[in-house]
Amino acid sequence: MEYLAFALKYRPQNFDEVIGQGHVVVSLRNAILKNRIHHAYLFSGPRGTGKTSLARILAKSLNCSQGPTINPCGKCPNCLEIIRGTSLDIIEIDGASNRGIDEIRTLRENVKLSTAGARYKIYIIDEVHMLTQEAFNALLKTLEEPPRHVKFIFATTHPHKVLPTILSRCQKFQFNLLPLEKIVEKLKKIVEAEGLEIQDSLLYAIARAGEGSIRDAESLLDQIAPVILEKKPVEDILSFLGIIDEEVLNSTLKALVEKDLSASLEIIDKIVKGGKDLGIFLNALLEHLRNLLLAKVSVKGFGELIDISCESKDFILKIAELISASEVLKIIDLLIEAKDLSGKLNTVRIPLELAVIKFSYQEKEKSAPSEKKNNEAGRKNSELKAVGQIAESEEKTIQSSAQLKNDFDLEMADFELEEESSVNVDDGGDMDESQELPDDNISVDGLKLKWREIIAYIQKSRAAIASHLLFAQPFSSQDSLVKIAYSKKDYFHKEIVEDSKNLKVIEDAVSKFMNKKIGIKFIFVEGIPAISQNSFKQEAVNNTEAEDNFQELDQDNEFIDGLIDTFRGSIHAED
Structure with a gap:
């Protein structure tokens, strides 16, 4: 049997399987149920959030033999052709490679033709913002008054680059980045279906590396599946992907909070010797410090603001008691400076180590408040004593002047x-x-x-x-x-x-x-x-x-x- 990538194999086939875009699903379902289907839709949002997948589901719902329906059967010829990508009435166009006015003129001629057997002829144009201004202008009239059997579904990651005249003729839906828990839930289903054994910490690391994109997370899981079968340690698997483990980030956070300079530098050295990208580590550390800062300033809703595992949330809440928000802001500022400096020096290690050393030494001067207060109190007492002696001496001098x-x-x-x-x-x-x-x-x-x-x-x-x-x-x-x-x-x-x-x-x-x-x-x-x-x-x-x-x-x-x-x-x- 031919191998199929996870992102394609586990692509949602109906509205129920779409995750993280409930607001879009509800609106489209109601439009189908009430027969208020618009002739042009614009799906915008980050990559890998389900724009093209939902466009195909909408096409199936409209052209299903039992439709229009919110639950396409997936068994009729029209549904099967759409699933296989062989339907003559569902035309997918890559806007990046078909962006000229000639391609749009061809489209204008073809929309006049009737369907090959489906209810609607549906044009799905991905990355529509890549079309030239001339191409957009050529599409305007057709988009404003298309034939009744034609529907347009546009998808883009940059809606601000689409001409306002095009936007005004479409119903717009904004797709959101997927929450971490939703991605982990989907990955667990794939792991279970594939018969893989994988730790939750690894799934969270993969989901976090996906940065809200379910497709990116599925691709990473697909990449490590052969390594998982060999039962490699989690550290080796993450190293294979270039992902920083949460345990490493937690250890680094602990070393910084405790001003343990040797431990901090040792972690950096291990990352370098392990062949990992320090730039990725620096970004991950900044994100982890952001989570720590939110734990300090946000009493309510802390768990909803960050996307990390429950174990890491508990760890951050504990470590937050040992450091002030101003100290967290200080190390964040130092790391941002290190990130900027790394671009000028063409190296990350030196600026990163300098930032860690600077923070540790600066905070060591402030890390013993009791000792400092005692010294300050002792100094003030000495000054007061000296002032008292001077006052006493001057008083005697005044009396005998x-x-x-x-x-x-x-x-x-x-x-x-x-x-x-x-x-x-x-x-x-x-x-x-x-x-x-x-x-x-x-x-x-x-x-x-x-x-x-x-x-x-x-x-x-x-x-x-x-x-x-x-x-x-x-x-x-x-x-x-x-x-x-x-x-x-x-x-x-x-x-x-x-x-x-x-x-x-x-x-x-x-x-x-x-x-x-x-x-x-x-x-x-x-x-x-x-x-x-x-x-x-x-x-x-x-x-x-x-x-x-x-x-x-x-x-x-x-x-x-x-x-x-x-x-x-x-x-x-x-x-």
């Missing part, structure tokens, strides 16, 4: 009476500053009283310099040279302000407040207290008013300095 002024003045007075100072002074140069006594050519006490105002003034334009001056105090003066002291532990601040540009800013500010061109030299003196930052901030706030009164104070500057020197006093702001 007035006393510090008086104490420092007294120390300076005592220092003038000492022949040899016990204070260790070092400016890093050849001169021994410890042998010099403070000189009042420029009033050091007056400068100390204005020191905060000077810092506040500098802070307006050069805040960084002002912050380093908080750790210094005016120490002594000689002619037009003022020596400003740092403690040795604050050597870093001394190095900053000694920079030529920074030094000029400070000298200009001091000269302005002292009404005299002043040179400045920074030295080391142990025991120099830093200015309280809180009190300085308050000084800076009040400095605006002080700045307004600067010119007035400046006029009496020498008189005020004299009073301070004579009475050993200090200036205090009024409450």
Whole structure:
């Protein structure tokens, strides 16, 4: 007996055997029952969804000896001729190879002829969108007013390419892709009829590879039938077809979710060494990640949105609890980038591995939230503790700020009476500053009283310099040279302000407040207290008013300095 391909052998022969196109079947049945048969139909939809098969069933229903009927007998001469493809009254035309105006002119001449014995002469034109515009135009008049015994059934995968004038003369039916379960159900019937033993997981893999096309799925099953008879493992059979097993996709998904980089790279390596197409694997993985994303964002109707086996659905629902939707979107974006990059590099492996590595490393940085939170909490606690210590220190400084002024003045007075100072002074140069006594050519006490105002003034334009001056105090003066002291532990601040540009800013500010061109030299003196930052901030706030009164104070500057020197006093702001 001559071998017949599964797609032809198990082609539906009546309306009851058509799967996945119930809306079309119901409409055509009712049209036949009520004798409302149109002269032109357009069946559009993806390949392998039953357009041509349903056209033949409709032709049998119209030309059956017992018809028109919704249940053609399949035994009368007309039905048998249609089944065998030998009927003279059912003319099937391939629009791709008969697309010119000459073929349509021949058709126009033939439609005038009566039937050879059937009730209707039916023209089935497949891929009708391939006809040229001239051919369409030549068909228009015949299609609009055909002879009563002529019916047209057009089939196309691209209805948008058909001229609107043709579409307007047809009843249009849209064919849908078949659900996975419907395809698996049909494949099981074929397997049972052929006496084959095959696992459900393999049937689901074949059905999924068909992508909604029953014909493609039947062809794949037909292809592996000889391999199934040899009882080969499922992995070998899928490899033979170039199909990625759901178990491999589930394992990859698990490795990605768990950030198991070694497992992910090992799976990719096995696929390459197994001779499978990484491009197919990448597409299948993206589809599987799409299913995972839907499981995260769709609480209701999740099972209806995806076409995978029940086992894989359960697995995805479990794995969805371990990852967030944003993480799923991240890996999808990375894989899409890898897919685009693979076209430029002419290789899939490198972009795919880079995407997996990038995702694993990025997510590893986020994968230990508890540790990160603990570290963050510890860091914040340390910062709070440090801030508390600073606040406590500043509070003490504020409380004793007035006393510090008086104490420092007294120390300076005592220092003038000492022949040899016990204070260790070092400016890093050849001169021994410890042998010099403070000189009042420029009033050091007056400068100390204005020191905060000077810092506040500098802070307006050069805040960084002002912050380093908080750790210094005016120490002594000689002619037009003022020596400003740092403690040795604050050597870093001394190095900053000694920079030529920074030094000029400070000298200009001091000269302005002292009404005299002043040179400045920074030295080391142990025991120099830093200015309280809180009190300085308050000084800076009040400095605006002080700045307004600067010119007035400046006029009496020498008189005020004299009073301070004579009475050993200090200036205090009024409450």
